[in-house]
Amino acid sequence: MGDNIRNVIIIGSGPAGYTAGLYNARALLEPLMFAGYMSGGQLMLTSDIENFPGYPTGIGGPEMMMELREQAERFGLEVEDKDVERIDASSRPFKVYVEGEEFQAHSLIICTGAEAIWLGVEGEEEQKGRGISTCATCDGAFFRDEEVLVIGGGDSAMEEATFLTRFASKVTLVHRRDVFRASKVMVERAREHPKIEIATFSQVKRWLSDEKGLTGAVLEDPRDGSEREIACTGAFIAIGHKPISAFLEGQVETDAEGYIVAKDHTMTSIPGIFAAGDIVDSRYRQAITAAGMGCQAAIDAERWLEENAH
Numbered sequence: 372m373g374d375n376i377r378n379v380i381i382i383g384s385g386p387a388g389y390t391a392g393l394y395n396a397r398a399l400l401e402p403l404m405f406a407g408y409m410s411g412g413q414l415m416l417t418s419d420i421e422n423f424p425g426y427p428t429g430i431g432g433p434e435m436m437m438e439l440r441e442q443a444e445r446f447g448l449e450v451e452d453k454d455v456e457r458i459d460a461s462s463r464p465f466k467v468y469v470e471g472e473e474f475q476a477h478s479l480i481i482c483t484g485a486e487a488i489w490l491g492v493e494g495e496e497e498q499k500g501r502g503i504s505t506c507a508t509c510d511g512a513f514f515r516d517e518e519v520l521v522i523g524g525g526d527s528a529m530e531e532a533t534f535l536t537r538f539a540s541k542v543t544l545v546h547r548r549d550v551f552r553a554s555k556v557m558v559e560r561a562r563e564h565p566k567i568e569i570a571t572f573s574q575v576k577r578w579l580s581d582e583k584g585l586t587g588a589v590l591e592d593p594r595d596g597s598e599r600e601i602a603c604t605g606a607f608i609a610i611g612h613k614p615i616s617a618f619l620e621g622q623v624e625t626d627a628e629g630y631i632v633a634k635d636h637t638m639t640s641i642p643g644i645f646a647a648g649d650i651v652d653s654r655y656r657q658a659i660t661a662a663g664m665g666c667q668a669a670i671d672a673e674r675w676l677e678e679n680a681h
């Protein structure tokens with residue numbers, strides 16, 4: 372494929388990737404996207420999105436991803452539902468390896484996102500995106516006047532627990548130790564809230580459900596293995612996220628956790644390689660912020676190509 376050097380290859384297909392694709396396609400750069408075998412990203416696991424401006428009655432996560440894709444394809448974005456195995460950023464044009472095939476491009480936009488870490492215990496898979504979520508901002512409002520659990524002892528867990536008190540009748544924070552990684556002020560805020568109960572030395576061993584959905588969890592005390600049941604109709608796992616950057620093999624600078632380090636707006640440590648969305652942002656992690664960054668990366672790539680590629 373040496374004679375077919377693309378202007379831009381976009382890796383990843385969440386809101387950042389599709390927005391970058393839309394902008395680059397409208398700029399007539401004929402972008403190629405590797406959307407991944409499981410295209411669409413984290414929003415494929417979200418039932419309803421109510422906080423993306425422009426959808427007054429909300430929209431399903433998978434539906435939004437289909438519409439973003441359709442919109443970008445209308446202007447010529449070429450999409451392949453394949454996983455990128457690795458890239459070679461050591462020489463130009465950049466090389467992208469996909470299922471044994473080599474592709475070349477003058478610029479890359481990396482939008483592979485991050486994935487929430489799940490507990491991986493029995494009964495979890497069936498309830499993902501239903502009773503069990505990894506995003507209170509996305510799904511909290513579906514648990515009005517219900518009892519929910521939040522799993523974790525970091526700032527995310529404290530923040531999610533406090534946020535969920537707006538909707539839930541009771542929030543139980545389940546943590547495996549009695550020491551919290553979260554900042555003191557956030558732990559205190561949770562402790563003092565009348566709707567929040569904190570269950571320390573508690574680890575979810577398995578989820579319980581019936582035909583209507585989640586009904587509770589079996590909690591284990593890691594000190595002596597004793598078990599007890601707790602009732603809930605919703606649960607939020609907040610034990611951290613991991614960026615999907617292993618395929619970069621350190622060729623683009625990342626921080627200790629694997630998030631890409633942005634050097635100049637959306638430009639990475641390698642000029643001509645740009646990044647947008649959760650792969651570079653562990654702070655906001657929203658569809659709308661990812662889409663905004665996808666737009667920025669597309670414009671940055673377009674300007675960079677004008678000055679450098681031909």
Ligand code: NAP
Pocket residue numbers: 490522523524525526527528530547548550551552553574609610611612
């Ligand atoms: P985190 O600080 O790494 O905390 C993860 C928590 O999950 C820990 O309490 C850990 O328990 C627990 N955990 C991990 N694996 C587990 C498992 N398999 N089973 C049960 N529990 C498990 O992650 P985070 O809370 O997502 O925060 C990530 C970063 O973002 C932090 O730097 C945080 O300060 C920052 N953040 C800041 C804010 C804010 O300031 N507003 C909000 C959110 C996040 P152990 O402690 O026992 O290991």
